[in-house]
Amino acid sequence: MDVxxxxxxxxxxxxxxxxxxxxxxxxxxxxxxxxxxxxSALLFVTLDAVDVAFTEAAVGAGISTxxxxxxxxxxxxxxxxxxxxxxxxxxxxxxxxxxLIYGTLDMPSFGSAQSPAQTHVAAQYLERTPKDTGVxxxxxxxLASYRGYDTFGETVVVFTAAVGVLILIGxxxxxxxxEEGDAD
Amino acid sequence: xTLEFVLGHLNYWLFIILMMTGFYIVVSRxxxxxxxxxxxxxxxxxxxxxxxxxxxxxxxxxxxxxxxxINPDVLYSNPLPHVLILTAIVVGVATTALGLAxxxxxxxxxxxxxxxxxxxxxxxxxxxxxxxxxxxxxxRA
Amino acid sequence: MRHHLILRVITKLIAPPIILFALYVQFHGDYSPGGGxxxxxxxxxxxxxxxxxxxxxxxxxxxxxxxxxxxxxxxVLLYGGTGVVSxxxxxxxxxxxxxxxxxKDGQHYGIIAVELGVGIAVATVMVAIYYAFASRTxxxxxxxx
Numbered sequence: 072m073d074v075x076x077x078x079x080x081x082x083x084x085x086x087x088x089x090x091x092x093x094x095x096x097x098x099x100x101x102x103x104x105x106x107x108x109x110x111s112a113l114l115f116v117t118l119d120a121v122d123v124a125f126t127e128a129a130v131g132a133g134i135s136t137x138x139x140x141x142x143x144x145x146x147x148x149x150x151x152x153x154x155x156x157x158x159x160x161x162x163x164x165x166x167x168x169x170x171l172i173y174g175t176l177d178m179p180s181f182g183s184a185q186s187p188a189q190t191h192v193a194a195q196y197l198e199r200t201p202k203d204t205g206v207x208x209x210x211x212x213x214l215a216s217y218r219g220y221d222t223f224g225e226t227v228v229v230f231t232a233a234v235g236v237l238i239l240i241g242x243x244x245x246x247x248x249x250e251e252g253d254a255d
Numbered sequence: 256x257t258l259e260f261v262l263g264h265l266n267y268w269l270f271i272i273l274m275m276t277g278f279y280i281v282v283s284r285x286x287x288x289x290x291x292x293x294x295x296x297x298x299x300x301x302x303x304x305x306x307x308x309x310x311x312x313x314x315x316x317x318x319x320x321x322x323x324x325i326n327p328d329v330l331y332s333n334p335l336p337h338v339l340i341l342t343a344i345v346v347g348v349a350t351t352a353l354g355l356a357x358x359x360x361x362x363x364x365x366x367x368x369x370x371x372x373x374x375x376x377x378x379x380x381x382x383x384x385x386x387x388x389x390x391x392x393x394x395r396a
Numbered sequence: 397m398r399h400h401l402i403l404r405v406i407t408k409l410i411a412p413p414i415i416l417f418a419l420y421v422q423f424h425g426d427y428s429p430g431g432g433x434x435x436x437x438x439x440x441x442x443x444x445x446x447x448x449x450x451x452x453x454x455x456x457x458x459x460x461x462x463x464x465x466x467x468x469x470x471x472v473l474l475y476g477g478t479g480v481v482s483x484x485x486x487x488x489x490x491x492x493x494x495x496x497x498x499x500k501d502g503q504h505y506g507i508i509a510v511e512l513g514v515g516i517a518v519a520t521v522m523v524a525i526y527y528a529f530a531s532r533t534x535x536x537x538x539x540x541x
Binding site for chain 2: 074077078081084085088089091092097100101104107108111114115118119120121122123126127130131134135138139141142143145146147150151157160161163164165167168171172175176178179180181182183184186188189192193196197200201205207208209210213214218221222225228229232233235236239240
């Protein structure tokens with residue numbers, strides 16, 4: 072059953088990705104990107120990652136779609152006619168894909184409880200979280216407590232990205248928008 | 256290659272196919288907004304690959320009952336990849352915004368967001384600069 | 397979007413519950429799926445929705461740009477500050493065990509403080525990015541969509 076659900080979601084995601092490849096109207100491309108994110112959120116639920124699905128649905132289908140629409144409104148609505156088909160990108164992509172697939176052959180099979188990822192520290196975290204922190208959501212406990220350092224770094228990265236955006240197009244260069252309130 | 260092996264690795268291969276579709280969009284299309292969409296597809300495929308490593312067959316989401324009465328028979332999936340990817344998604348949207356801001360600035364400077372147009376303009380500017388520079392230096396260009 | 401009556405009514409109805417849900421996700425994040433990152437994004441989504449439908453000027457009256465930037469920095473500092481406090485009460489950086497008399501309680505307080513910092517930082521960063529893009533947007537005619 073799981074395999075079937077995964078396959079159906081995959082088929083839909085591949086179809087979306089191919090449609091993004093073919094479409095030339097950027098509005099459709101951006102909307103399909105939102106659809107892709109929502110489908111991947113569904114897949115995250117079937118993979119037990121509810122927190123991740125939550126984030127992906129809010130970020131991918133919400134914020135990033137809005138940002139891309141904003142960019143589109145500032146730039147152009149249509150992609151130019153694609154240049155002539157050249158086999159080089161396809162060749163590069165096929166070779167990279169083949170190498171990656173060759174790399175997966177040694178991996179433990181999907182969902183195996185004996186794989187190294189499961190037997191190393193994961194069990195420890197699951198065992199110690201209730202004793203150490205008393206927080207039922209293990210993901211939150213690891214995020215904020217055990218790996219607080221990492222999360223601090225990520226927060227700083229998010230902040231830095233905002234500073235970068237503000238420097239590039241933000242309010243520091245105020246000359247271009249005399250009546251900024253009217254953009255509705 | 257048995258059926259079991261194929262079923263056990265099918266997920267990984269499908270992720271790689273999706274990843275390569277995103278990669279192909281990035282390298283083959285000239286429109287910068289589309290390139291960023293392709294990059295997003297690539298990124299989400301990597302996330303799915305990571306999360307699938309943490310999945311345990313028959314497991315459930317790593318959230319205990321509120322009273323912390325943990326039934327030892329219940330199998331939980333690995334929470335570590337979830338934590339890594341959770342933060343990566345938010346960082347991903349922040350960096351995507353940075354890329355889009357760059358696209359907006361490129362459009363304002365060049366009047367286009369197509370790679371070919373921009374290369375053409377760059378070459379023209381280069382040629383002009385060369386000829387100016389060349390005549391000043393004695394007409395090499 | 398002055399004449400899109402349905403969008404305006406629906407937005408008015410739906411924006412407050414979204415903000416309430418964001419707060420629930422923020423403060424219930426240690427018992428159910430959720431946490432600072434998700435709550436921040438959902439909170440920002442509510443404000444962005446409001447901004448798209450009712451105009452940038454109105455949403456800027458609710459959350460002025462100067463406040464957004466300062467709150468983003470405050471969120472990051474709240475995270476770091478929690479770490480520094482735990483440093484001063486005798487544990488390592490970001491080890492919350494010493495924040496209360498029982499280590500478990502301390503961990504809980506620390507997680508709530510840190511998640512709040514993340515939530516504030518992420519929400520305001522997303523809103524700041526939205527302001528940056530929307531302030532540049534030329535007027536879009538409804539016929540174009």
